[in-house]
Amino acid sequence: AARRLRQRFRSACKLRPSLGSRRSAMKLVVALALPAAALRPVKVTMSAAQNRRAFVIGGTAAAAAAATKANAYSLPDLPYAYDALEPSIDAATMKFHHGARPAYRDHHATYVAGINGKLDEKDQPPIADLMKIRAQAKDKGYNNAGGGVYNHDMFWQAMAPKGKGGAPSAALAAAIDKSFGSMDKMKEEWEALAAPASTFGSGWVWLYVKGKDLKMGNTPNQDNPLMKGANVEGIPILGIDVWEHAYYLKYQNRRPEYVKAFWDVVNWNQVSAWYDDALAGKAPQF
Template sequence: MVRRREHFVLNEVILFKPYKNSLIMESNTRRDFIKNTLTASLAIAIGTPILLGGEAAMAAAVTDEKGSGLAPLKFTQFPLKYTYSAMEPYIDALTMEIHYTKHHTAYIKNVNDAIAAENIPYSTMKEFFDNASKLSAKARNNGGGAWNHNFFFETLKHGPSGGPQGKLKEGIVKAFGSVDKFKELFSAAAASRFGSGWAWLVNDKGTLKITSTANQDNPLFDNAEIKGVPLLGLDVWEHAYYLKYQNKRADYIANWWNVVDWDVVGKRLA
């Protein structure tokens, strides 16, 4: 039996799938990257099955194994599925490059250093975030930053953004009245977040909600004000927009809607 281990590498995604009461490893090509990384990252983060198409059970269900002897958790940076300039003119290439290669890379390194130095015992991201309030500031902030940015960069799309469709659109309309009203409320949450932080759309047990978090917190943290499965997240730290927009956060938010990959967001809810 192959030992289960949640692991992401930079150029390849590794998933572990149940098969005949054992676990086998499947290496996925970059063509399947979006579908599989979304499933795997959310499954690892929340530790519960994600349903695809409303019917099929997730192939790689992740469970907690306390005292299993698994290696400590290691955060890894996802590769981008586009070039740094792909989001022009809405997000400039230099900001994308610095954001990804400097800020995100630093979060990855710092959280892994903290896990090693502090002997943090958790082997899954679910365990890590379920105990976020007990972690050191270094581990908590950098762990959040590592996960949040993988999530954020996966939500961006080169080309026409379109809009939410299907079950996602139905959920948004049910919760907020219309897609336009949702965007208005989400934008307000992002604009009014004092200092650095994030705005989120989350699935809270079937109900869609908007929330925001300070610093690098996210709705998976055990002490989050509104907990839920993240569907959409917007980084409103100044490093995400200041080179192009300076202090005009509202302009950055308005333009960001043009590069949201609604297909990715929809799959997170499906």
């Protein structure tokens, strides 16, 4: 048998010199040594039911993958440059707060990845609707990641470069006067609420609408007024992030300075539009 294979090998090398190598010739010998039946292609057949099942399974999987990809939450672009809010908020803080370095998954980008992971292969409703479902399955990850996405989406839109944010609309200005006495008194109350003594550790301070009334309150961590069961409930129209990462590079432990500087970059044009929507029962959508 060995002698016959050697003979076939020599014959293959002579008959097929274009194969280019002794290895190719050896492959030909192996093929020649196999029974003819083994070289025929094997035809695999499926029943009609199996065909239908494969089609349904494959189609469902493809549709689910497409839906998940299409509905995944994403990191929004900022409506201004990273240095546009100087000197109130420095460019370095904006870059790592928003997520300019994809490899590092900075703060907002981390929340986006977190909520996408929590809802992997599940329905991903508009982020404002997700906020209304507090502590799903008692999993704080929904609040922390989902709230982190919504709160920051709103935070960026609620700011504008100094001198470009306009002033409160007549309707919003009247509501501020009615609820707080004046704009100055509203700012004083806001700054007191944002101080470490009132909002200890990490959290947010909000202007929000409840019914037809304009109110102010704070929430811990990444909670917000849209969440059922939050310590303040309503429709937010303005929020300030008082987590240390929002101000520490520039202000260190001087949070009150950051809160005061925030007023210079509030986008009152946007906040006024959100106020009008809130009176109609509509929360800001992103």
